[in-house]
Every structure is written in structure tokens, then in C-alpha cells.
Amino acid sequence: MKSKKQFWITLSLLNLCIVALLGVTLRSKILFPLRFIDFKNVLHAHSHFAFGGWITIVLLTLMIYEILPDHFSNKKRYQWLLLGLLLNAAGMLISFLCQGYAFFSIMFSTLFILVTYAFSFLFIRDIVRVKAEMTVRILSISAIACLSISSVGPFTLAYIMASHSGNSLLYRDSIYTYLHFQYNGFFTLSVFALFFNVLYKNFDKRQLRRARQFAWLISISVIPTLFISYLFHFVNSGIRTMAVIGSISILITIILLISTLQSIKDHLKAIPSFARNAGLLSIIAFLLKSLLQIGTIIPSLGKLVYGDRAIIVGYLHLVLLGFITLYILAHLLYTGNLNSASLLTRVAVITFAGGVIANEVILMVQGFGNMFMVSNSFYASLLWIVSIWLLCGALLIIISKLKYNK
Numbered sequence: 005m006k007s008k009k010q011f012w013i014t015l016s017l018l019n020l021c022i023v024a025l026l027g028v029t030l031r032s033k034i035l036f037p038l039r040f041i042d043f044k045n046v047l048h049a050h051s052h053f054a055f056g057g058w059i060t061i062v063l064l065t066l067m068i069y070e071i072l073p074d075h076f077s078n079k080k081r082y083q084w085l086l087l088g089l090l091l092n093a094a095g096m097l098i099s100f101l102c103q104g105y106a107f108f109s110i111m112f113s114t115l116f117i118l119v120t121y122a123f124s125f126l127f128i129r130d131i132v133r134v135k136a137e138m139t140v141r142i143l144s145i146s147a148i149a150c151l152s153i154s155s156v157g158p159f160t161l162a163y164i165m166a167s168h169s170g171n172s173l174l175y176r177d178s179i180y181t182y183l184h185f186q187y188n189g190f191f192t193l194s195v196f197a198l199f200f201n202v203l204y205k206n207f208d209k210r211q212l213r214r215a216r217q218f219a220w221l222i223s224i225s226v227i228p229t230l231f232i233s234y235l236f237h238f239v240n241s242g243i244r245t246m247a248v249i250g251s252i253s254i255l256i257t258i259i260l261l262i263s264t265l266q267s268i269k270d271h272l273k274a275i276p277s278f279a280r281n282a283g284l285l286s287i288i289a290f291l292l293k294s295l296l297q298i299g300t301i302i303p304s305l306g307k308l309v310y311g312d313r314a315i316i317v318g319y320l321h322l323v324l325l326g327f328i329t330l331y332i333l334a335h336l337l338y339t340g341n342l343n344s345a346s347l348l349t350r351v352a353v354i355t356f357a358g359g360v361i362a363n364e365v366i367l368m369v370q371g372f373g374n375m376f377m378v379s380n381s382f383y384a385s386l387l388w389i390v391s392i393w394l395l396c397g398a399l400l401i402i403i404s405k406l407k408y409n410k
Contacts, residue, residue: 008078009069010409012086013341016062017402020329022097023058024395026050031388042104049100054324055186056093056116060151061086062332063194064123070339071144071201076130085123092116110162117155124152137204139215143197146223150189157182173237180233187323188297189226192290195331196222202339203271211267218260225253232300251301254294261290278344278353282334285357289326293319314383318367325360325394333357333401342405349404356397363390 026046033043065086068077095112103109128145136144160178200215207215228250231243265272265287272280296319333353336342343349370383 008083009065010341012061012065013336014402014405014409015090016058016065017398017405019053019057019061019093021395021398021402023050023054024391024398026053028388028391028395031384031391034384035388045101045104048104048109049097052100052113053093053097056089056096059191059324059328060120061089061093063191063198064089064127066198066332066335067127067144067147067194070198071136071140072127072130073134076134081126082123085119085126088119089116089123092119105165113158114162117158120151120155124148137201139204139212139219140197140201142216142219142223143193143200146219146226147190147193147197150185150193150226154182154185154190157185176236177234181230183320184230184233185226187320188229191323191328193223193226195286195328198335199331202335203268206271207268211264214260214264214267218257218264221253221260222257225250225257228253229297232297235300247301251298254298258291258294261287275338276344278350279334279337282330282337282353282357285361286327286331286334289322289330293323293327296322314367315371318364318371321360321367322364326364330357330360342401343408346404346408348400348407352397352400352404355400356394359390359394359397362393363387366390 026049029041029046030043030050032038033041033046068082068086092112092115096109096116099106099108099112127148131141131144135141157178157180160174160181164175164178196219200219204212204215228246230250231246232250234243235247275283333342333356337344337349337353342353366383366386370387
């Protein structure tokens with residue numbers, strides 16, 4: 005079992021390098037006249053492979069091998085499902101690069117979704133059978149459910165393209181719905197499922213109760229917080245009421261999370277400092293993204309944010325890199341899947357984390373500069389440098405992993 009788990013983790017980290025390389029390509033295209041590169045095609049390949057080839061495969065691998073007991077995780081069906089996800093993610097990568105949105109890219113995207121349906125059914129059935137700890141079970145089932153529900157977005161996009169409706173509002177709603185159930189649903193809930201799974205065995209009854217309260221609230225809040233994304237064009241009282249409820253639920257979730265972390269601080273202090281510091285950066289990113297969500301409930305601020313590309317890109321990277329990826333690296337360090345005692349591993353993680361922070365600072369400064377009509381072309385050069393920085397960090401991580409595997 006251990007060798008299978010290490011294989012998929014190593015492969016996922018290799019995919020992270022590919023995602024970073026595509027990021028460098030996008031930033032290079034902005035600066036240099038690379039006529040042989042189609043920016044939109046690379047952008048679609050970058051985003052789809054980041055979701056499918058990196059985040060989804062590594063999260064599902066960790067959930068299979070750490071949450072399910074051996075007699076379930078060792079079943080061949082999970083190997084076939086992970087292989088199916090990998091092949092279709094690779095298919096999306098190649099087809100989007102070659103042709104953009106066309107027959108083969110849509111085919112691989114659809115097949116990827118169908119494999120996630122099969123995974124969702126089997127994983128939820130298994131986790132109910134093994135009677136996993138309640139906090140972990142709530143978060144895991146909710147995460148996998150959100151993974152399936154998020155497909156509403158791509159299928160709606162397919163309908164728009166097939167019908168040639170040209171409905172721009174429905175198009176944006178489809179994208180926001182997909183991103184919401186991926187970012188605030190599947191990604192976020194999976195991270196907390198993995199987090200509590202490694203710690204809950206040491207909790208007392210009071211700590212378990214707080215953790216379960218947090219699990220229920222953050223899972224339920226996925227629905228009302230969806231309506232925050234619709235405020236950019238819906239102004240009716242029903243949508244706004246749901247968005248306000250969503251914002252309140254985020255605020256309560258933040259309070260519950262801080263309270264839960266405070267109650268288990270002794271357990272957190274027992275985590276080796278390097279992994280703990282990486283995890284702390286991840287939690288800070290989660291809190292920042294939650295506060296940004298709440299902020300968009302203010303109409304004037306929401307219009308500025310949704311209308312500024314740098315702010316949107318910064319927010320997406322804050323979640324994908326700052327929160328999710330940094331947590332995964334912290335988790336791999338803590339569980340021994342990355343060698344935290346190795347100088348190379350430490351340099352690799354520090355390099356990558358530094359790139360993530362620099363990327364966010366530059367994007368946010370650029371975004372707020374645009375909002376106040378102050379722009380500078382130098383930002384593009386800085387972001388290009390940071391993209392290379394992130395690629396170097398990702399390459400160092402996979403090199404350290406390969407050395408550790410030996």
C-alpha cells in the first residue's frame with residue numbers, strides 16, 4: 005500500500021511542476037511575442053491540469069490511503085479510478101494545448117467528470133461502511149459531494165456552446181458555480197478532513213465537539229456562500245438575503261475555526277516546527293480568502309473586485325497555492341511523505357512558499373492599483389520572475405521527493 009501511495013504522491017508533485025511550467029509560459033506570452041503559443045489554449049490547459057492533474061489526484065490519494073482503512077484502500081478499483089483521472093487529465097492537458105475548447109478537450113473533460121462520479125459513489129459508500137470519525141466523515145462526504153455537484157458548471161457551459169445562446173450572464177454564473185464548489189467545497193473540505201484525520205485521535209470530548217460543530221457549519225455554508233458569487237448581476241432581495249446568510253456563516257466559521265485551533269493548541273505545538281509553519285501559512289491564506297469573500301457583499305467593493313482581473317487571479321491563486329497547495333506540502337511533511345529532515349526539502353518548500361507569497365503581494369498591489377487608476381507595466385515583468393521562482397520551487401520539491409523515495 006505504501007508504495008502505491010508514494011507513486012501517486014510523487015506523480016502529483018511532478019504534475020505540479022507541469023502546472024508551474026504552464027504558468028511560466030503564460031507569463032512569458034504576456035511579455036514576449038511568442039506567436040507559436042496560443043494564450044487562451046495554454047490558459048485552459050493550465051487551469052484544467054492544475055485542478056485535475058495536481059489538486060484532485062493528490063487530495064483523493066491522501067483521502068484514500070489515510071482516511072480509509074487498508075482493506076478498502078488496497079482495492080484495485082481505487083487504482084483504476086486514479087489512473088482514469090490521470091489519463092483524462094493528461095488528455096485535457098494535450099488537447100487544450102493543441103486545439104483549445106474543441107471535440108477532444110470536451111471529451112476528456114467529460115470523461116474526467118464521469119470518473120469523479122464513480123469515485124464519489126464508491127468512496128462515500130466505503131467511508132460510511134467503515135464508520136470513520138464523525139468530523140472526518142462529515143467533511144469527507146461533503147467534499148466528495150461538492151466534487152460531483154461542481155460538474156453542473158461545465159455541463160451548463162457545454163449547453164451554452166451547443167445551443168449558441170450567447171448568454172454571457174449564464175456563462176459567468178456557470179464558471180462561478182464550478183469554481184465555488186471546487187474551491188470552497190471540494191478543495192477546502194478535503195483539506196480540513198485530512199487535517200482533522202491526523203489529529204482527532206488525541207482529542208478529548210470537548211475538542212471533538214468543537215471540531216464537529218466546525219465540520220457541520222463549513223459543510224452547510226457551501227450552499228448560501230454560493231450566492232455571493234451571483235451578486236455581480238443579481239440584485240433581487242432573495243439572492244442578496246442568501247448572500248448575507250452566506251457571509252454570516254463564513255464569519256461564524258472563522259470564529260469556530262479559531263476557537264477549535266485554540267482548544268487543540270497543545271496538539272499543534274507537538275507538530276514539528278517546519279511542517280507547523282507551512283500549515284500556519286495555509287491557515288492564514290484560508291482566513292484571508294474568507295475575509296475577501298465577506299468583503300464582496302458590499303456592492304461597490306464587489307463590483308470593483310469582480311471587474312478587476314488581477315484581483316480575481318490573485319484570489320484564485322490565494323486559494324489554490326496559498327491555502328490548498330501549502331497545506332498539502334505541510335501535510336506531506338508532517339506525515340513523512342516529504343523528508344522534513346532534508347536540507348533540500350526545506351529549501352524547496354521555503355522557495356515555493358516564498359514564490360506563493362510574492363505572487364500574491366504583486367497581484368494584490370496590481371489589482372488595487374488598477375482600482376485606483378494607477379497601473380504599471382512593470383508588474384508583468386515581476387510576475388514573470390515570480391512564475392520562474394515558483395517553477396524552481398516545484399522542481400526542487402519533486403527532486404527532493406525522488407531522492408527520498410530512493
